[in-house]
Amino acid sequence: MIEVTRLNGTTVLINSDLIETVEETPDTVISLTTGKKFIVKESRQEVKNLVKSYKRDIFTNGLLREE
Template identity: 50%
Template sequence: MIRLTRMDGTPVYLNPDLIEFIEENPDTLVILSNGKSYLFLESAAIAIDRIVRYKARILHLSSLANGKKYLKKCRGERFQRTTKLNAE
């Protein structure tokens, strides 16, 4: 979720996967895929930057130690199988 500020100053957390498009004229209008629209104080550039950072954080967290351990285990098993076949 990304944090944006409504026109009255209240913070809102928005799911960026639901955003269909963002329009800046001069206020920032965000229209969601369900047809709802909201006005925010932040510019479109700031909203897009927060979306990119959110997606980058998800990708970074998904590629941490668990994925690396799995790949090492997989490579190790392949190496052992290859040496057993060569020995026989």
């Protein structure tokens, strides 16, 4: 899961596997496959980096646990 910040300053964890689109309109809107949408402070690129980092952590930690 990735942690993002809503426009009101609260943080929310989002399951990155459910992200369908991330748009800047100019606010960043994360649309999930469930139909739910989140408007967040992070840029599209920051959201992309959070997802990449999360997936990298899962992959790395998963390999370490199997050894």
